[in-house]
Amino acid sequence: MVADARLAADIGGTFTDVALEATVAEDHRARWTAKVLTTPHAPERGVLEGVRAVLAKAGLSPGEVALMIHGTTLATNALIERKGARTALVTTEGFRDVLALGNESRYDQYDLNISLPEPLVPRRWRLPVPERLDNTGKVLKPLDEAALRALVPVLEREGIEAVAVGFLHAFVNPVHERRAAAILAEALPGVPVSLSSEVSPEMREWERFSTTVANAYVQPLMASYLGRLEAGLREMGMAAPLFLMLSGGGLTTVATAARFPIRLVESGPAGGAIFSAHVARQRGWEKVLSFDMGGTTAKVCLIDGFAPQASRTFEVARVGRFRKGSGLPLRIPVIEMVEIGAGGGSIAHLDGMGRIQVGPESAGADPGPACYGRGGVRPAVTDANLLLGRYDPESFAGGALRLDVPAAEGAMARAVGEGLGLEPGMAALGVVEVVDENMANAARVHAIESAKSYEGRAIIAFGGGGPVHGCRVAEKIGVTRILVPSGAGVGSAIGFLRAPVAYEVVKSLYTRFARFDLAGVNALLAAMSAEAAGVVAQGSFGAPTTEQRIAYMRYVGQGHEIAVALPARPLEEADVRDIRAAYDREYARFYDRPVPGSDVEVLSFAVTVATVVEAAEPAAEPHDSPAPPPLRTQRVRDTATGQVAGWAVYDRAAMPPGCRVAGPCIVAEAETSTLVGPGWSCRVDGLGYLELTADLK
Incomplete structure (x- = not known):
């Protein structure tokens, strides 16, 4: 039962x-x-x-x-693949080129041939309409409804499948956008309309328009x-x-x-970060790196205090690899992580200078890596791992997929080995070493950009490839402890089961502390709280909820904001002083000291309502117990030395809590395998998780 x-x-x-x-x-x-x-x-x-x-x-x-x-x-x-709906943007007259102009910044100041991301909506589908609001939401020019209706034949003739509406200052007063939506819905039944005042009701029109267009672009497909x-x-x-x-x-x-x-857009990787945070809470580890390597990408995320880093900005479809500012900006709540094209399906090749390159192109599931035997002819990371002896071709994915070793050898030889004069095994070593360094470098950059380090931090490795590559990545970034939870191969899916029903509402309301609009702020926060609670109530089934409120502030004249937590209740006069002091402390944490005498302005607010997360019960520390005999011995090439030796292979299901095995060895299970490298040992904890520790001698 x-x-x-x-x-x-x-x-x-x-x-x-x-x-x-x-x-x-x-x-x-x-x-x-x-x-x-x-x-x-x-x-x-x-x-x-x-x-x-x-x-x-x-x-x-x-x-x-x-x-x-x-x-x-x-x-x-x-x-990324530009396979969304035929989308039009209806915008304020004079602002049709906002998507193309962006904020006029360059992600590489010295590249004379720089490539910038093309807007999702071509210029002929960016359609201006006479209307205008000022920055307070006051109507300066009423919406020209006749001009809007005149656009309908154009939209029909062009076969437009979705419409984004983005008017200037609509985040303050959505009246014109809502009226435009009503007119378009009547004239174009069945064509979805996205409003910037609903999708991203914040200042900065480029980011707001870009997010709204992206929402419209994927809406028919997702629906x-x-x-x-x-x-x-x-x-x-x-x-x-x-x-x-x-x-x-x-x-x-x-x-x-x-x-x-x-x-x-990042729903799958977000599940992995939630999974890592839950596991960290179970073990009481406050500082960890979530390392999720799947078939197409690898994701790294810093988790402190059992919570993943969060952000309100995200870039998609970057044209400059790993380059901030080279993608399409989205203003949505996201878990902050670095995602790179370094998964099991990432394709390896030689560039024009004869160097091994891996990804971001992926073989995916169809046709997949060459060893899948589904028509793939180019080598992927999975082919390289197979040739290094890390996988048993008969038991991959729990025996559901038999791997073709000769196909992997042929693909690796043609694409990498022949060009470098290497036999397939050594070419595979080069591919894996490159992909491990790519992931380690992404982790280093992520820590630096977050003003954090890996000292005292552990790695939680999961996904089909995370436990396979965890030891080598840890060695490269100086981490000496790894945890591989049970169910690691499907960690993101398990993370979904740990996530709360939650919704965040973000809105802009400009106010300065010198003349703080207490009544206006309280009214806005109350409305936002009601909106978020209404969405959560649809799926919480009466479960208890918590509420978090945040204000995004900056010194007057600065370009970017810092988040400061607010009490989850109506604000009082005394709170204004405390919030200002909290901002000064947070600013000093980032920039060493506050700026005395400068006024602070609040640009926007965020309210999140979420169901209460269940407490994680830690397991008791198990007594030492003997390890089971290995299933077999597998010939594995060590990526650090290039030497081939026999590695013992253990069945994870047969390893009781408290048992310990010494590396080099492999701990196999249905969805993944954990490589315990030379100089590492593996112990099963009270939760059945594999804890890998590096020998510091």
Whole structure:
């Protein structure tokens, strides 16, 4: 007999991961997982296949599932690959080129041939309308409704599938945008309309317009996909509500996700960060690095105080690799992380100078790496790991996929080995060393940009590739402790099951501390709180909630803001002094000292309402116990030395808490393998997690 069965599905570029948890007899929570190849042309098919597989493992029927949570990179991929809807932007007369002009900054000041990201909407579809509000929201020029209606034949003739509306200062007063939406909805039934005053109601028109256009661009695609997925689940017999993972780390309803699909752009990676934060809380580790390596990308995220770093800005589709400012800006709540094209499917090749390059292009699931035997002819990181002896070709992905060693050798020889005069094994070593250095470098840059270090920090490694590459990446960044949780191969999906139902509302209201608008701020915060609570109530089922309020401030004349926490209640006069003092302290933390005598201005506010996260119960420290005998010995090439030696392979399921094995060895399980490198040891803790420790001698 089971109760409260909860299902989670994460679509990645190569694999779709599914996790199912339920309470079985005597209050025991059990978990079942499945990993299937993603079906890029119809992503819902992979999800449905994975759901059927995991339900069969658990012996449950679809009707016994109480809740399903889903995350996907579909919106992100549509933006990167430019495969969204034919989108038009209706904007204030004189501002049609905001998307192209941006903020006139250059991500590389000295590149004379710099490439900037092309706007999602070409100029002929950026359509101006006479109207104007001032910065306080006062109407200077009424909306010219006749001019707006005159655009309808143009939109119809061009086959426009979605419309974004972005008017100047609409974040203060949305009256013109709402009227424009009503007119367009009447004239173009069935064409979705995104308003900047709803999608991103903040100042800075480039970021606001860009976010609104991106939302409109992916809306038809996401609405269609979510509709097909819901229909497939219903046909299967599942009546449970479906929730979507947001890029900020919370869950929301399908209706909200379909309305604001841009908030889903980092939903999969966000699940991984939530997973790491939960594991860190279980172990009481306050400073960790989340390292999630999947089939297409690797993601690193700093977690302090059991919470991932958060941000309100994000860039997608960067044209300059790893270059800030080279992508399309989005103003949405996100978990801050670095994502690079270094996954199991990342393709290796030689550049014009004969150097090994890996990614960002990925073989994905179709055709996949050469060793998958599905038509791939170019070598990927998975091929390199196979040739290094890290994978057993007969038991990869739990035996669901038999790997083709000769195909991997041929692909590696043609693309890398022949050009460098190396046999396939040594060429594979070069590929893996390059990809490990790419990931380590991304982690270094992320720490530097966050003004943090890796001293005293541990790595939580998961995803199909994280436990495989964890030791080498740790050695490169100076970390001596790694944790590989149970279910690591489907960590993001498990993270969905740990996420709260949450929603964040951000709005702008300009005020200075010299004449702080207490009544206006309280009225705005109350309205924002009610809006966020209303969205959360749709999926919280009466669960208790918490509320967080933040103000984004800066000294008058500065260009960027700092976040300061506010009390989750109506503000009083005495609070104004305390908030100003808190800003000075936070500014000093970033820049060493405050600026005395300068007034502070508040540009925007954020309110987040979320259900209360369950407390993580730590497990008791286990007594030492003997390790089981190894399953077999595998010939593995060490990437640090290039030497080939026999490594013992252990079955993770047979390793009891408290047992310890010394490296070099491999701990194998269905969804991944953990490499314990030379000089490392591995111990199973009381939670069944693998704790790897480097020998400091």
